[in-house]
Amino acid sequence: MASQARKRMPHALLLAGPVGMGKRDFAANLVQALSCEDPQEGGQGCGFCSGCRLQRAGSHPDNMNLFPQEGRQTISVDQIRQVQTHLALKARQSNVKTVTILPAEAMTLNAANSLLKVLEEPPGKTVLILVTAIVSRLPMTIRSRCQRLLFSPPHQEEAQLWLRQRLPSSRERELKILLTLVGGAPLRALQYAEQDFLSLRKHFIKNLFFLAQDKADPLEIAQNHLKNDLGEPLYWMSTLVGDILRLKSGTSGKFLVNHDIADSLQLLAERTDFKMLFALLEKIDRDLWLWKGQISVNPQLLLEGLLIQWFWCFSEVNHEYT
Ligand SMILES: [Zn+2]
Known part of the structure; x- marks a missing residue:
């Protein structure tokens, strides 16, 4: 593969x-x-x-x-x-x-x-x-x-203010990442907060980092995350790969979608190359399309396949560049 x-x-x-x-x-x-x-x-x-x-x-x-x-x-x-x-x-x-x-x-x-x-x-x-x-x-x-x-714009002040009034107990940092994740749409950000997507995202990303270091089993991760709708994890993966591509081209961490974990993403950026990242992005996009199109796919197989490709993308240091 x-x-x-x-x-x-x-x-x-x-x-x-x-x-x-x-x-x-x-x-x-x-x-x-x-x-x-x-x-x-x-x-x-x-x-x-x-x-x-x-x-x-x-x-x-x-x-x-x-x-x-x-x-x-x-x-x-x-x-x-x-x-x-x-x-x-x-x-x-x-x-x-x-x-x-x-x-x-x-x-x-x-x-x-x-x-x-x-x-x-x-x-x-x-x-x-x-x-x-x-x-x-x-x-x-x-x-x-x-x-x-x-290339998404950074969060907007006004949207952040609106969200702060509705989520008074959330920290500024959380509001900012919520908004960036949903492309600046405040209502969607609120929905994200209410469904506690930030915790799910944190857990999923932690697993992805472990996997990149060969410290986790892709099959086990897939099983863990199948309880939730697959759309979100696939979307998160797509934003992560997009951010790693941007970091490789010298974009500042504060302009990333996942700006809260820019340092960790930088480490991943150093372990792979453009070709592997574009191949991974292509697979995520295709799987996301299959998933959203509700074409009958086996979610376990789909997520496993993606996680294995994620592992390959970051685990081999010596990529050819031909
Ligand atoms: Zn050169």
Whole structure:
């Protein structure tokens, strides 16, 4: 399973979230990691090899950035044709070719349709990164073909005040994490508190950390958590993996969804690489979709499979980066 997961880097990534959340830096760091000839143990670019230097100088032949042309607001269909030409050529410097489109919502409808053809049949060893602050402006057909990574805004003062009045005995720290976990929605945060989801989350995450250190049995953890609805643990795992990805790209711990455990997540970030994390995120997303779609799945098997992949993701230090 590990080798299978290792080989997978998504062909298309959608980085979505408000302006100022570090999406652009994330994209740049990921492209550098993919271009590096001598990646660090955690998979990040070394910063010194010719791949890293060319990428930082903006002149790496295998990496393309697509912006609206000067004086224009949109990305045209002609620019997407250049993407097709770029991807049709063999990689010259690194193993993988990348295209970063920002902002992706600047694509005209024709441009988006043209890109769709690339997304439907992506050439081998390519990674397309779409960056957007307004995900709703992208056609659903584009969105559905990308692995999505959300960059959530930090909590809002007003929502925290509202919640404090309803939960007077809760500590500020708890209110803050409640709000961040539910994407800032106060009513949902209240529901979370009433169902004591924070304790469940704490217990589940503790088990995940033990598992990453090979100090817990995935089958036992799965059994323990089957009493509750699986939707929440799957969602928590997805936010954890998203946060670890953000930490790897240099995002500050205070901007994480799980900002209360940023230090522990940093330790996990150092034990794995981008590819393993994206493979894990993809599996969680797929399982979450299966679960929510109420397609008949065996919950025990589903959770066990995920926990085993989680273990693989963090237990092997020596990931290949090819
Ligand atoms: Zn390098």
